[in-house]
Amino acid sequence: MSTGRQLSLEVNGKSHELQLDVRTTLLDALREHADLTGTKKGCDHGQCGACTVHVNGHRVLSCLTLAAQVEGRQVTTIEGLQSADGVMHAVQTAFIEHDAFQCGYCTPGQIMSAVACIREGHAGTDEDIREYMSGNICRCGAYPHIVAAVRHAASRLKKEAAL
Amino acid sequence: MRTFDYLRAEDTSTAIADAAKPETRFLAGGTTLLDLMKLNVERPAHLVDITRLSGLDTIEVSSDVIRIGALAKMSAVADHADIKDAAPALSESLWRAASAQLRNMASIGGNLMQRTRCMYFRDPGAYSNCNKRNPGSGCAALEGVNRNHAVLGTSDACIAIYPGDFAVSLVAFDATVLVRGSVDRRIPVDDFYLLPGQTPHIEHELAPGEMIVGIEIPRVAALKRSHYLKVRDRASYEFAAASAAVGVELEADGKTIRDVRIAVGGVATKPWRLRTVEDSLKGKILDEATLRTAAAAAVDGAKSSGHNAFKIELTPKVVARALMTVGDIA
Secondary structure, eight states: OOOEEEEEEEETTEEEEEEEETTOBHHHIIIIISOOTTSOOSSSSSSSOTTEEEETTEEEEGGGSBGGGGTTSEEEOGGGOSOTTSOOOHHHHHHHHTTOOSSOSSHHHHHHHHHHHHHHTOOSSHHHHHHHTTTSOOTTOOHHHHHHHHHHHHHHHHHHHHO | OOOOEEEEOSSHHHHHHHHTSTTEEEESSOTTHHHHHHTTSOOOSEEEEOTTOTTOSOEEEOSSEEEEETTSBHHHHHTOHHHHHHOHHHHHHHHTSSOHHHHHHOBHHHHHTOOOOOTTTTOTTTOOOBTTTSTTSOBSSTTSOOTTSOSBSOBTTBOOOOOOSHHHHHHHTTOEEEEESSSEEEEEHHHHBOOOTTOTTOOBSOOTTOEEEEEEEEOOHHHHTEEEEEEOSSSSSSOOSEEEEEEEEEOTTSSBEEEEEEEEESSBSSOEEOHHHHHHHTTSBOOHHHHHHHHGGGGTTOOOOSTTTHHHHHHHHHHHHHHHHHTTOO
């Protein structure tokens, strides 16, 4: 039985040709094979949200996605969030302004989740933010600042969109 | 993890033919399957990835029926404007489940196939005795930490809970599971799930090679006035300690119950319809005392295994509260 598979992954607009064991998750493909270590491995069982990335614009858990499943789809990680000229995403800026982390390990997942949460229209109230960000666990307990950062980024992005 | 062959299905009939081979699993969202493969609970030799099959992710709300394709994502169904309007309990039972990321991955068909969260089932390294994993080996939960195990529908072979939310709503509203295999079949969702009895490793009606292709929910007045109440240990991203999918239709007087639907989750080995409670409420006036008296029968036949006795006290309260909410007397 052959376990190797040649895969072409599109990550942050760049193509990666990888030879992977068929069991390789998207998370391990990113971290161990594409040298993109911004996406974090927490529980590896879909319970913590640290590995959140976007596939075709939707937030998903890379630890429960096989790399083979995303062939031909657009993957975005925390490394792909800033603009071409290096300006941080509004959510990244808001996390810094609101001190929305302590150890920082869950932060890439929090930010990827927050970007999608705002885009989905689920960041209108603090209650909504808490509900729709509940898949991202923060062991340091930075939740009040995370909610503040998401609320702020959402209103900033809304104002920008209205301009 | 055991290694496997990965096949990406191009059309449904090929996928079904491929899946008839032994030790084969369909792969959709993967949120249950990959998790359990990492734990060595699921050890398929072949995976048939069905996520690129076309035409299976549609959501249709017509005047008499709701049809949901098996590959529609939980998030898409939960957020669908017509579902929210015609069937609030269906939407609520989806968005109150899992997390936003998991709901973007998990398909509706896969959701029906999710497996128990029993920690003894999920840990073959530490516990060899699990009748669901290893028939005839015993049940570690019976004498173990069983706070989150079933009090209804149990047997001396298995007390594992059916953990899902959506199927609880489906059972309350007489949904049908649409299955395709060598022939097409329509299975009432209440018959789709099996009691553990002495064969807890057989959980549902599907035969090898059969694929869930969709779900149909008949539109009734009680579905329009429905609600899914989920009580749990934390406010979000948690399985139910006890939940209830309910709906009510009142007579023209605005207070007499014409039709009522009740199913409970988080307490039983399968999504648990409460027909006796429903029958006792039909024709009665909807008020708190009547609802609480009727709801007491929700746990008829319930059996505690020790740590889960609280579910027997909690379930009637959850049922009554959910009915009071749809009756606008909460």
